[in-house]
Amino acid sequence: MKKIFHQIATIPAAGAFLALAIACLFFSMQSDRFLSGQNFSLILQQVMVVGVMAIGQTLIILTAGIDLSCGMVMALSSIIMTKFFDAYGLNPYLSILCGLAVAMLFGWFNGMLVTRIKLPPFIVTLGTMNIAFAITQVYSGAQTVTNVPAALTFFGNTFHIGGTTLSYGTLLLVALYVFVWWFLRDTAPGRHVYAVGNSPEAARLTGIPTDRVLLWVYTIAGLFYGIAALLSVARTGVGDPQAGQTDNLDSITAVVLGGTSLFGGRGVVLGTLIGAVIVGVFRNGLTLMGVASVYQILVTGILVILAVATDQMSRKRG
Protein backbone atom coordinates (compact mmCIF):
# COMPACT_ATOMS: atom_id res chain seq x y z
CA MET A 1 0.00 0.00 0.00
CA LYS A 2 2.78 2.38 0.95
CA LYS A 3 4.57 1.54 -2.25
CA ILE A 4 1.50 2.20 -4.35
CA PHE A 5 1.01 5.50 -2.57
CA HIS A 6 4.60 6.45 -3.22
CA GLN A 7 4.39 5.59 -6.90
CA ILE A 8 1.23 7.62 -7.31
CA ALA A 9 2.83 10.51 -5.48
CA THR A 10 5.77 10.51 -7.86
CA ILE A 11 3.64 10.68 -11.03
CA PRO A 12 2.37 14.24 -10.65
CA ALA A 13 -0.91 14.18 -12.61
CA ALA A 14 -1.79 10.59 -11.68
CA GLY A 15 -2.54 11.40 -8.05
CA ALA A 16 -4.78 14.25 -9.14
CA PHE A 17 -6.65 11.96 -11.53
CA LEU A 18 -7.20 9.43 -8.79
CA ALA A 19 -8.50 12.09 -6.40
CA LEU A 20 -10.83 13.40 -9.11
CA ALA A 21 -12.15 9.91 -9.86
CA ILE A 22 -12.81 9.21 -6.18
CA ALA A 23 -14.55 12.57 -5.74
CA CYS A 24 -16.75 11.96 -8.80
CA LEU A 25 -17.64 8.47 -7.61
CA PHE A 26 -18.55 9.81 -4.18
CA PHE A 27 -20.71 12.68 -5.41
CA SER A 28 -22.48 10.57 -8.03
CA MET A 29 -23.56 8.24 -5.23
CA GLN A 30 -24.79 11.22 -3.21
CA SER A 31 -26.74 12.98 -5.96
CA ASP A 32 -28.38 11.75 -9.19
CA ARG A 33 -27.93 15.13 -10.81
CA PHE A 34 -24.14 15.09 -10.37
CA LEU A 35 -23.28 12.92 -13.37
CA SER A 36 -25.47 14.79 -15.91
CA GLY A 37 -23.85 16.54 -18.87
CA GLN A 38 -25.63 19.70 -17.83
CA ASN A 39 -24.01 19.62 -14.42
CA PHE A 40 -20.59 19.04 -15.92
CA SER A 41 -20.85 22.06 -18.16
CA LEU A 42 -21.85 24.01 -15.06
CA ILE A 43 -18.71 22.79 -13.27
CA LEU A 44 -16.59 23.81 -16.24
CA GLN A 45 -18.14 27.29 -16.21
CA GLN A 46 -17.19 27.61 -12.57
CA VAL A 47 -13.72 26.26 -13.20
CA MET A 48 -13.01 28.54 -16.16
CA VAL A 49 -11.82 31.63 -14.27
CA VAL A 50 -9.74 29.94 -11.59
CA GLY A 51 -8.45 27.48 -14.17
CA VAL A 52 -6.92 30.17 -16.37
CA MET A 53 -5.49 31.99 -13.35
CA ALA A 54 -3.97 28.74 -12.16
CA ILE A 55 -1.94 28.51 -15.39
CA GLY A 56 -0.07 31.65 -14.39
CA GLN A 57 0.21 30.37 -10.84
CA THR A 58 1.67 27.08 -12.13
CA LEU A 59 4.37 28.87 -14.12
CA ILE A 60 5.38 30.86 -11.05
CA ILE A 61 5.30 27.89 -8.66
CA LEU A 62 7.42 25.87 -11.12
CA THR A 63 10.14 28.50 -10.62
CA ALA A 64 9.83 27.92 -6.85
CA GLY A 65 7.89 31.17 -6.44
CA ILE A 66 4.31 31.92 -5.40
CA ASP A 67 1.79 34.59 -6.39
CA LEU A 68 -0.67 35.87 -3.82
CA SER A 69 -1.70 38.83 -5.98
CA CYS A 70 -3.43 36.94 -8.80
CA GLY A 71 -7.02 37.30 -7.61
CA MET A 72 -6.70 41.03 -6.93
CA VAL A 73 -4.87 41.66 -10.20
CA MET A 74 -7.69 39.78 -11.96
CA ALA A 75 -10.29 41.98 -10.25
CA LEU A 76 -8.42 45.17 -11.18
CA SER A 77 -8.08 44.01 -14.76
CA SER A 78 -11.81 43.28 -15.02
CA ILE A 79 -12.63 46.74 -13.66
CA ILE A 80 -10.25 48.38 -16.17
CA MET A 81 -11.83 46.44 -19.07
CA THR A 82 -15.37 47.35 -18.15
CA LYS A 83 -14.84 50.87 -16.86
CA PHE A 84 -12.67 52.10 -19.75
CA PHE A 85 -15.64 51.28 -21.99
CA ASP A 86 -18.31 52.46 -19.60
CA ALA A 87 -16.74 55.72 -18.38
CA TYR A 88 -14.71 56.89 -21.41
CA GLY A 89 -16.54 55.16 -24.26
CA LEU A 90 -13.32 53.47 -25.31
CA ASN A 91 -13.58 50.86 -28.04
CA PRO A 92 -14.37 47.56 -26.22
CA TYR A 93 -11.46 45.73 -27.82
CA LEU A 94 -9.08 48.49 -26.77
CA SER A 95 -10.58 48.28 -23.27
CA ILE A 96 -9.79 44.57 -23.21
CA LEU A 97 -6.22 45.29 -24.32
CA CYS A 98 -5.85 47.91 -21.57
CA GLY A 99 -7.10 45.41 -18.98
CA LEU A 100 -4.65 42.76 -20.20
CA ALA A 101 -1.83 45.34 -20.25
CA VAL A 102 -2.45 46.43 -16.66
CA ALA A 103 -2.46 42.79 -15.50
CA MET A 104 0.83 42.19 -17.33
CA LEU A 105 2.27 45.37 -15.86
CA PHE A 106 1.52 44.07 -12.37
CA GLY A 107 3.13 40.74 -13.26
CA TRP A 108 6.17 42.53 -14.65
CA PHE A 109 6.39 44.66 -11.49
CA ASN A 110 6.32 41.50 -9.34
CA GLY A 111 9.04 40.04 -11.55
CA MET A 112 11.21 43.15 -11.27
CA LEU A 113 11.01 43.13 -7.48
CA VAL A 114 11.84 39.42 -7.36
CA THR A 115 14.78 39.57 -9.80
CA ARG A 116 16.28 43.04 -9.32
CA ILE A 117 15.81 43.60 -5.62
CA LYS A 118 15.85 39.87 -4.81
CA LEU A 119 12.82 40.03 -2.54
CA PRO A 120 10.99 36.79 -1.70
CA PRO A 121 7.98 36.28 -4.04
CA PHE A 122 5.70 35.68 -1.06
CA ILE A 123 6.32 39.16 0.35
CA VAL A 124 6.39 40.90 -3.03
CA THR A 125 3.02 39.51 -4.08
CA LEU A 126 1.52 40.05 -0.65
CA GLY A 127 2.36 43.71 -1.20
CA THR A 128 1.09 43.95 -4.77
CA MET A 129 -2.06 42.05 -3.76
CA ASN A 130 -2.93 44.91 -1.43
CA ILE A 131 -1.89 47.56 -3.93
CA ALA A 132 -4.06 46.02 -6.66
CA PHE A 133 -6.98 45.66 -4.23
CA ALA A 134 -6.75 49.29 -3.12
CA ILE A 135 -6.50 50.62 -6.68
CA THR A 136 -9.50 48.52 -7.66
CA GLN A 137 -11.61 49.87 -4.82
CA VAL A 138 -10.58 53.50 -5.34
CA TYR A 139 -10.92 53.46 -9.11
CA SER A 140 -14.31 51.68 -9.13
CA GLY A 141 -15.60 53.52 -6.08
CA ALA A 142 -16.46 49.99 -4.92
CA GLN A 143 -19.25 50.07 -7.53
CA THR A 144 -20.02 47.17 -9.85
CA VAL A 145 -19.80 48.12 -13.54
CA THR A 146 -22.98 46.85 -15.19
CA ASN A 147 -22.78 48.53 -18.60
CA VAL A 148 -20.80 45.81 -20.36
CA PRO A 149 -20.57 45.54 -24.17
CA ALA A 150 -21.11 42.28 -26.07
CA ALA A 151 -17.41 42.01 -26.95
CA LEU A 152 -16.57 41.51 -23.28
CA THR A 153 -19.11 38.76 -22.77
CA PHE A 154 -18.31 36.78 -25.93
CA PHE A 155 -16.57 33.98 -24.03
CA GLY A 156 -19.71 33.48 -21.93
CA ASN A 157 -21.71 32.54 -25.06
CA THR A 158 -22.55 28.88 -25.32
CA PHE A 159 -23.04 26.22 -27.95
CA HIS A 160 -24.49 22.73 -27.77
CA ILE A 161 -22.57 19.58 -28.26
CA GLY A 162 -24.28 16.29 -27.45
CA GLY A 163 -26.37 16.85 -24.37
CA THR A 164 -23.93 19.38 -22.98
CA THR A 165 -23.76 23.14 -23.23
CA LEU A 166 -20.25 24.51 -23.51
CA SER A 167 -19.10 28.11 -23.49
CA TYR A 168 -16.42 29.53 -25.73
CA GLY A 169 -14.56 30.36 -22.55
CA THR A 170 -14.30 26.66 -21.74
CA LEU A 171 -12.81 26.06 -25.17
CA LEU A 172 -10.33 28.87 -24.55
CA LEU A 173 -9.48 27.33 -21.18
CA VAL A 174 -8.70 23.96 -22.73
CA ALA A 175 -6.79 25.53 -25.63
CA LEU A 176 -4.61 27.58 -23.27
CA TYR A 177 -3.84 24.51 -21.18
CA VAL A 178 -2.88 22.42 -24.19
CA PHE A 179 -0.66 25.19 -25.53
CA VAL A 180 1.13 25.82 -22.22
CA TRP A 181 1.52 22.07 -21.66
CA TRP A 182 3.22 21.75 -25.02
CA PHE A 183 5.28 24.89 -24.46
CA LEU A 184 6.59 23.76 -21.07
CA ARG A 185 7.39 20.29 -22.36
CA ASP A 186 8.80 20.87 -25.80
CA THR A 187 10.48 24.28 -25.96
CA ALA A 188 13.75 25.61 -24.64
CA PRO A 189 12.18 28.49 -22.66
CA GLY A 190 9.70 26.00 -21.21
CA ARG A 191 12.45 23.69 -19.98
CA HIS A 192 14.33 26.69 -18.59
CA VAL A 193 11.36 27.34 -16.28
CA TYR A 194 11.94 23.89 -14.78
CA ALA A 195 15.72 24.39 -14.65
CA VAL A 196 15.35 27.65 -12.72
CA GLY A 197 12.94 25.93 -10.31
CA ASN A 198 15.32 23.02 -9.84
CA SER A 199 18.37 25.08 -8.99
CA PRO A 200 18.85 28.71 -10.02
CA GLU A 201 22.62 28.45 -9.51
CA ALA A 202 22.99 25.37 -11.71
CA ALA A 203 20.80 27.03 -14.34
CA ARG A 204 22.93 30.17 -14.26
CA LEU A 205 26.15 28.20 -14.60
CA THR A 206 24.82 26.41 -17.68
CA GLY A 207 24.24 29.81 -19.25
CA ILE A 208 20.49 30.22 -18.75
CA PRO A 209 19.63 33.90 -18.10
CA THR A 210 17.72 33.08 -14.92
CA ASP A 211 16.52 36.61 -14.18
CA ARG A 212 15.11 36.97 -17.68
CA VAL A 213 13.28 33.66 -17.28
CA LEU A 214 11.74 34.80 -13.99
CA LEU A 215 10.78 38.18 -15.41
CA TRP A 216 8.90 36.73 -18.37
CA VAL A 217 7.25 34.09 -16.18
CA TYR A 218 5.80 36.73 -13.84
CA THR A 219 4.78 38.95 -16.76
CA ILE A 220 3.07 36.14 -18.69
CA ALA A 221 1.37 35.03 -15.47
CA GLY A 222 -0.08 38.55 -15.38
CA LEU A 223 -1.40 38.01 -18.90
CA PHE A 224 -3.21 34.88 -17.74
CA TYR A 225 -4.79 36.83 -14.86
CA GLY A 226 -5.96 39.36 -17.45
CA ILE A 227 -7.49 36.62 -19.59
CA ALA A 228 -9.14 35.24 -16.44
CA ALA A 229 -10.55 38.73 -15.86
CA LEU A 230 -12.10 38.70 -19.32
CA LEU A 231 -13.63 35.27 -18.63
CA SER A 232 -14.91 36.47 -15.27
CA VAL A 233 -16.66 39.44 -16.90
CA ALA A 234 -18.04 37.10 -19.57
CA ARG A 235 -19.40 34.68 -17.00
CA THR A 236 -20.99 37.19 -14.65
CA GLY A 237 -21.81 39.93 -17.17
CA VAL A 238 -20.41 42.66 -14.89
CA GLY A 239 -17.13 44.22 -13.76
CA ASP A 240 -17.04 43.29 -10.09
CA PRO A 241 -14.57 45.02 -7.74
CA GLN A 242 -15.19 42.29 -5.16
CA ALA A 243 -14.21 39.48 -7.56
CA GLY A 244 -11.18 37.28 -7.06
CA GLN A 245 -11.17 37.25 -3.27
CA THR A 246 -11.07 33.46 -2.92
CA ASP A 247 -9.16 32.91 -6.15
CA ASN A 248 -5.67 33.40 -4.70
CA LEU A 249 -5.93 30.33 -2.53
CA ASP A 250 -8.11 28.44 -5.02
CA SER A 251 -5.50 28.81 -7.74
CA ILE A 252 -2.73 27.66 -5.43
CA THR A 253 -4.94 24.75 -4.33
CA ALA A 254 -5.49 23.77 -7.96
CA VAL A 255 -1.75 23.85 -8.68
CA VAL A 256 -0.79 21.80 -5.64
CA LEU A 257 -3.67 19.31 -6.06
CA GLY A 258 -2.46 18.93 -9.65
CA GLY A 259 0.85 17.61 -8.37
CA THR A 260 3.13 20.60 -8.95
CA SER A 261 5.68 20.90 -6.16
CA LEU A 262 5.75 24.08 -4.10
CA PHE A 263 9.53 23.60 -4.01
CA GLY A 264 9.66 24.29 -7.75
CA GLY A 265 10.97 22.41 -10.75
CA ARG A 266 8.43 19.57 -10.76
CA GLY A 267 4.94 19.36 -12.15
CA VAL A 268 2.77 19.23 -15.23
CA VAL A 269 0.34 22.02 -16.10
CA LEU A 270 -2.39 19.56 -17.17
CA GLY A 271 -2.36 18.40 -13.54
CA THR A 272 -3.37 21.93 -12.57
CA LEU A 273 -6.41 21.71 -14.85
CA ILE A 274 -7.42 18.53 -13.06
CA GLY A 275 -6.71 20.27 -9.75
CA ALA A 276 -8.97 23.16 -10.74
CA VAL A 277 -11.68 20.70 -11.77
CA ILE A 278 -11.33 18.92 -8.41
CA VAL A 279 -11.91 22.20 -6.58
CA GLY A 280 -14.92 22.83 -8.85
CA VAL A 281 -16.27 19.31 -8.36
CA PHE A 282 -16.04 19.59 -4.58
CA ARG A 283 -17.82 22.95 -4.57
CA ASN A 284 -20.48 21.69 -6.98
CA GLY A 285 -20.93 18.30 -5.34
CA LEU A 286 -21.18 19.75 -1.86
CA THR A 287 -23.72 22.30 -3.10
CA LEU A 288 -25.83 19.50 -4.62
CA MET A 289 -25.65 17.75 -1.26
CA GLY A 290 -26.88 20.94 0.38
CA VAL A 291 -23.68 21.61 2.33
CA ALA A 292 -23.29 25.25 3.39
CA SER A 293 -20.55 27.27 1.68
CA VAL A 294 -18.52 27.77 4.87
CA TYR A 295 -18.06 24.00 5.00
CA GLN A 296 -17.03 24.02 1.36
CA ILE A 297 -14.26 26.45 2.27
CA LEU A 298 -13.34 24.12 5.12
CA VAL A 299 -13.07 21.23 2.68
CA THR A 300 -10.84 23.19 0.27
CA GLY A 301 -8.59 24.06 3.18
CA ILE A 302 -8.24 20.40 4.11
CA LEU A 303 -7.67 19.48 0.46
CA VAL A 304 -4.77 21.90 0.04
CA ILE A 305 -3.07 20.73 3.22
CA LEU A 306 -3.42 17.09 2.13
CA ALA A 307 -1.91 17.94 -1.24
CA VAL A 308 1.01 19.86 0.24
CA ALA A 309 1.65 17.05 2.72
CA THR A 310 1.78 14.54 -0.15
CA ASP A 311 4.21 16.81 -2.00
CA GLN A 312 6.41 17.11 1.07
CA MET A 313 6.45 13.35 1.67
CA SER A 314 7.26 12.42 -1.92
CA ARG A 315 10.11 14.94 -1.84
CA LYS A 316 11.60 13.49 1.32
CA ARG A 317 11.70 9.98 -0.09
CA GLY A 318 12.61 10.96 -3.65
Next chain:
Amino acid sequence: MNNSTQQSQVPLVLQAKGLIKRYGHVTALDGVDLELRQGEILAVIGDNGAGKSSLIKALSGAIVPDEGEILLDGKPVHFKSPIDARKQGIETVYQDLAVAPSMTIAENLFLGREILKPGILGTLFRALDKKKMLEDAIAHMQDLKIGIRSMKQPVETLSGGQRQGVAVARSAAFARHVVIMDEPTAALGVKEGNMVLELIRRVRDKGLPVILISHNMPHVFEIADRIHIQRLGRRAAVVNPKNIGMSDAVAVMTGAMKPEELGSEAHA
Protein backbone atom coordinates in the same frame (compact mmCIF):
# COMPACT_ATOMS: atom_id res chain seq x y z
CA MET B 1 65.86 20.42 -16.57
CA ASN B 2 67.63 19.06 -19.63
CA ASN B 3 64.36 18.02 -21.24
CA SER B 4 62.56 21.28 -20.56
CA THR B 5 63.49 22.78 -23.93
CA GLN B 6 62.07 19.73 -25.60
CA GLN B 7 58.85 19.83 -23.60
CA SER B 8 58.25 23.51 -24.15
CA GLN B 9 57.74 22.56 -27.81
CA VAL B 10 54.35 21.16 -26.74
CA PRO B 11 51.89 23.98 -27.45
CA LEU B 12 50.31 25.72 -24.49
CA VAL B 13 46.53 25.71 -24.65
CA LEU B 14 45.89 27.87 -21.63
CA GLN B 15 48.30 30.16 -19.86
CA ALA B 16 47.92 32.45 -16.86
CA LYS B 17 50.56 35.06 -16.11
CA GLY B 18 50.87 36.91 -12.82
CA LEU B 19 47.22 36.70 -11.78
CA ILE B 20 46.39 38.75 -8.70
CA LYS B 21 43.09 38.63 -6.87
CA ARG B 22 42.46 40.44 -3.60
CA TYR B 23 39.46 40.20 -1.31
CA GLY B 24 39.82 43.20 0.96
CA HIS B 25 42.99 42.53 2.94
CA VAL B 26 43.22 38.91 1.83
CA THR B 27 45.31 38.24 -1.25
CA ALA B 28 43.87 35.03 -2.67
CA LEU B 29 46.07 35.04 -5.77
CA ASP B 30 49.47 36.67 -5.46
CA GLY B 31 50.87 36.69 -8.98
CA VAL B 32 50.18 33.09 -9.89
CA ASP B 33 51.28 31.54 -13.21
CA LEU B 34 49.78 28.45 -14.79
CA GLU B 35 50.51 26.56 -17.97
CA LEU B 36 48.28 23.91 -19.48
CA ARG B 37 49.74 21.87 -22.33
CA GLN B 38 47.97 20.20 -25.19
CA GLY B 39 46.60 16.75 -24.31
CA GLU B 40 47.55 16.62 -20.64
CA ILE B 41 45.88 16.27 -17.28
CA LEU B 42 47.27 19.00 -15.04
CA ALA B 43 46.41 18.48 -11.39
CA VAL B 44 46.31 21.49 -9.08
CA ILE B 45 47.01 20.73 -5.43
CA GLY B 46 47.46 22.99 -2.43
CA ASP B 47 46.53 23.52 1.18
CA ASN B 48 43.24 25.10 2.16
CA GLY B 49 43.39 28.78 1.31
CA ALA B 50 46.27 28.35 -1.15
CA GLY B 51 44.10 29.87 -3.88
CA LYS B 52 43.14 26.80 -5.93
CA SER B 53 39.50 27.71 -6.22
CA SER B 54 40.28 31.35 -6.94
CA LEU B 55 42.70 30.25 -9.66
CA ILE B 56 40.25 28.05 -11.50
CA LYS B 57 37.45 30.55 -11.01
CA ALA B 58 39.59 33.10 -12.80
CA LEU B 59 40.25 30.62 -15.61
CA SER B 60 36.57 29.70 -15.93
CA GLY B 61 35.29 33.26 -15.78
CA ALA B 62 33.58 32.98 -12.39
CA ILE B 63 35.78 35.78 -11.02
CA VAL B 64 37.71 38.55 -12.77
CA PRO B 65 41.34 38.87 -11.57
CA ASP B 66 42.55 42.32 -10.47
CA GLU B 67 45.78 41.99 -12.44
CA GLY B 68 47.48 39.57 -14.78
CA GLU B 69 46.82 37.99 -18.12
CA ILE B 70 45.08 34.88 -19.40
CA LEU B 71 46.05 33.53 -22.82
CA LEU B 72 44.04 30.96 -24.75
CA ASP B 73 46.01 29.44 -27.64
CA GLY B 74 48.46 32.32 -27.16
CA LYS B 75 45.83 35.03 -27.51
CA PRO B 76 44.76 37.22 -24.55
CA VAL B 77 41.19 36.62 -23.35
CA HIS B 78 39.04 38.51 -20.84
CA PHE B 79 36.23 36.55 -19.21
CA LYS B 80 33.52 38.51 -17.44
CA SER B 81 31.34 35.48 -16.70
CA PRO B 82 31.38 31.67 -16.96
CA ILE B 83 29.36 32.10 -20.13
CA ASP B 84 32.20 34.07 -21.75
CA ALA B 85 34.62 31.27 -20.95
CA ARG B 86 32.19 28.69 -22.28
CA LYS B 87 31.87 30.56 -25.54
CA GLN B 88 35.64 30.25 -25.88
CA GLY B 89 35.42 26.49 -25.40
CA ILE B 90 36.35 26.25 -21.70
CA GLU B 91 33.95 24.03 -19.77
CA THR B 92 33.89 23.65 -16.01
CA VAL B 93 32.51 20.80 -13.91
CA TYR B 94 31.38 22.22 -10.61
CA GLN B 95 31.44 19.97 -7.61
CA ASP B 96 27.75 19.83 -6.75
CA LEU B 97 25.90 22.60 -8.52
CA ALA B 98 26.13 20.99 -11.90
CA VAL B 99 22.75 19.44 -12.62
CA ALA B 100 18.98 19.96 -12.51
CA PRO B 101 17.81 16.89 -10.55
CA SER B 102 14.23 16.54 -11.80
CA MET B 103 15.22 16.89 -15.45
CA THR B 104 16.29 14.00 -17.66
CA ILE B 105 19.87 13.10 -18.54
CA ALA B 106 19.39 14.22 -22.13
CA GLU B 107 17.93 17.53 -20.98
CA ASN B 108 20.77 18.10 -18.55
CA LEU B 109 23.36 17.43 -21.22
CA PHE B 110 21.84 20.16 -23.39
CA LEU B 111 20.69 22.58 -20.69
CA GLY B 112 21.19 26.12 -21.92
CA ARG B 113 22.35 24.80 -25.31
CA GLU B 114 19.29 23.03 -26.59
CA ILE B 115 19.01 21.87 -30.18
CA LEU B 116 16.04 23.60 -31.77
CA LYS B 117 13.69 22.31 -34.46
CA PRO B 118 14.23 23.73 -37.90
CA GLY B 119 11.56 26.05 -39.29
CA ILE B 120 8.95 28.23 -37.68
CA LEU B 121 8.47 26.12 -34.53
CA GLY B 122 12.15 26.46 -33.74
CA THR B 123 12.53 30.14 -34.50
CA LEU B 124 9.21 31.39 -33.09
CA PHE B 125 8.70 29.14 -30.05
CA ARG B 126 12.23 27.74 -29.75
CA ALA B 127 10.76 24.25 -29.89
CA LEU B 128 13.21 21.47 -29.10
CA ASP B 129 14.43 18.86 -31.52
CA LYS B 130 14.04 16.15 -28.89
CA LYS B 131 14.87 13.30 -31.23
CA LYS B 132 18.18 14.85 -32.24
CA MET B 133 18.99 15.74 -28.63
CA LEU B 134 18.32 12.16 -27.55
CA GLU B 135 20.47 10.71 -30.33
CA ASP B 136 23.32 13.11 -29.60
CA ALA B 137 23.05 12.46 -25.87
CA ILE B 138 23.37 8.72 -26.46
CA ALA B 139 26.35 9.33 -28.74
CA HIS B 140 28.12 11.55 -26.19
CA MET B 141 27.58 9.07 -23.38
CA GLN B 142 28.80 6.18 -25.54
CA ASP B 143 31.79 8.24 -26.58
CA LEU B 144 32.90 8.25 -22.94
CA LYS B 145 31.65 4.69 -22.40
CA ILE B 146 29.20 5.80 -19.71
CA GLY B 147 26.67 3.01 -19.40
CA ILE B 148 23.23 4.37 -18.60
CA ARG B 149 20.06 2.54 -19.47
CA SER B 150 17.83 5.42 -20.42
CA MET B 151 18.63 9.03 -21.30
CA LYS B 152 15.06 9.84 -20.36
CA GLN B 153 15.42 9.13 -16.65
CA PRO B 154 15.63 12.06 -14.27
CA VAL B 155 19.15 12.76 -13.02
CA GLU B 156 17.94 12.43 -9.41
CA THR B 157 17.46 8.69 -9.98
CA LEU B 158 21.21 8.28 -10.63
CA SER B 159 23.98 7.54 -8.15
CA GLY B 160 26.47 10.27 -7.24
CA GLY B 161 29.07 8.86 -9.61
CA GLN B 162 26.63 8.61 -12.48
CA ARG B 163 25.55 12.21 -11.90
CA GLN B 164 29.15 13.32 -11.98
CA GLY B 165 29.43 11.28 -15.18
CA VAL B 166 26.61 13.30 -16.71
CA ALA B 167 28.34 16.54 -15.72
CA VAL B 168 31.66 15.34 -17.17
CA ALA B 169 29.99 14.16 -20.37
CA ARG B 170 28.32 17.53 -20.75
CA SER B 171 31.57 19.44 -20.47
CA ALA B 172 33.43 17.00 -22.70
CA ALA B 173 30.69 17.25 -25.31
CA PHE B 174 30.87 21.02 -25.54
CA ALA B 175 34.46 21.91 -24.62
CA ARG B 176 36.58 22.82 -27.61
CA HIS B 177 39.70 23.78 -25.62
CA VAL B 178 39.79 22.95 -21.95
CA VAL B 179 37.84 21.04 -19.30
CA ILE B 180 38.22 22.25 -15.71
CA MET B 181 37.07 20.03 -12.85
CA ASP B 182 36.82 21.13 -9.24
CA GLU B 183 37.03 18.17 -6.85
CA PRO B 184 35.02 15.82 -9.10
CA THR B 185 35.63 12.78 -6.88
CA ALA B 186 35.34 14.43 -3.47
CA ALA B 187 31.79 13.32 -2.70
CA LEU B 188 32.15 9.81 -4.14
CA GLY B 189 32.95 6.38 -2.76
CA VAL B 190 36.00 4.40 -3.87
CA LYS B 191 34.39 2.56 -6.76
CA GLU B 192 32.56 5.55 -8.16
CA GLY B 193 35.65 7.72 -7.68
CA ASN B 194 37.64 5.31 -9.82
CA MET B 195 34.91 5.33 -12.44
CA VAL B 196 35.10 9.12 -12.68
CA LEU B 197 38.93 8.99 -12.87
CA GLU B 198 38.65 6.62 -15.79
CA LEU B 199 36.23 9.06 -17.37
CA ILE B 200 38.67 11.94 -16.96
CA ARG B 201 41.32 9.86 -18.71
CA ARG B 202 38.99 9.26 -21.64
CA VAL B 203 38.31 12.98 -21.89
CA ARG B 204 42.04 13.61 -22.15
CA ASP B 205 42.43 10.80 -24.68
CA LYS B 206 39.82 12.53 -26.82
CA GLY B 207 42.42 15.30 -27.06
CA LEU B 208 41.00 17.72 -24.49
CA PRO B 209 43.42 18.97 -21.86
CA VAL B 210 42.05 18.80 -18.31
CA ILE B 211 42.74 20.90 -15.22
CA LEU B 212 41.86 18.85 -12.15
CA ILE B 213 41.62 20.27 -8.66
CA SER B 214 41.77 17.55 -6.03
CA HIS B 215 42.61 16.90 -2.40
CA ASN B 216 42.93 13.20 -3.04
CA MET B 217 46.69 12.54 -3.44
CA PRO B 218 46.38 8.92 -4.61
CA HIS B 219 43.92 10.07 -7.29
CA VAL B 220 46.19 12.91 -8.33
CA PHE B 221 49.26 10.67 -8.56
CA GLU B 222 47.34 8.04 -10.43
CA ILE B 223 45.98 10.27 -13.13
CA ALA B 224 47.96 13.51 -13.53
CA ASP B 225 50.58 14.09 -16.22
CA ARG B 226 51.92 17.05 -14.28
CA ILE B 227 51.10 18.53 -10.89
CA HIS B 228 50.85 22.27 -10.25
CA ILE B 229 51.56 22.89 -6.56
CA GLN B 230 49.79 26.01 -5.32
CA ARG B 231 51.03 27.71 -2.17
CA LEU B 232 50.20 31.11 -0.63
CA GLY B 233 48.56 32.39 -3.78
CA ARG B 234 51.44 31.43 -6.05
CA ARG B 235 52.76 28.48 -7.98
CA ALA B 236 55.41 26.86 -5.79
CA ALA B 237 56.43 24.26 -8.38
CA VAL B 238 55.24 22.06 -11.21
CA VAL B 239 56.26 18.47 -10.64
CA ASN B 240 56.27 15.20 -12.53
CA PRO B 241 54.34 12.56 -10.55
CA LYS B 242 56.52 9.81 -11.99
CA ASN B 243 59.65 11.29 -10.47
CA ILE B 244 58.49 12.52 -7.10
CA GLY B 245 57.05 10.82 -4.06
CA MET B 246 53.72 11.73 -2.59
CA SER B 247 55.32 12.82 0.68
CA ASP B 248 57.71 15.23 -1.08
CA ALA B 249 54.86 16.78 -3.02
CA VAL B 250 52.91 17.24 0.20
CA ALA B 251 56.02 18.70 1.88
CA VAL B 252 56.31 21.33 -0.84
CA MET B 253 52.58 21.98 -0.65
CA THR B 254 52.71 22.65 3.10
CA GLY B 255 56.00 24.57 3.00
CA ALA B 256 57.93 21.91 4.92
CA MET B 257 60.25 21.59 1.93
CA LYS B 258 61.47 24.26 -0.47
CA PRO B 259 60.90 23.51 -4.17
CA GLU B 260 64.65 23.97 -4.79
CA GLU B 261 65.34 21.06 -2.46
CA LEU B 262 63.66 18.69 -4.91
CA GLY B 263 65.85 16.88 -7.40
CA SER B 264 65.86 18.39 -10.87
CA GLU B 265 64.15 15.27 -12.27
CA ALA B 266 61.14 15.97 -10.04
CA HIS B 267 60.31 19.19 -11.87
CA ALA B 268 58.19 19.11 -14.96
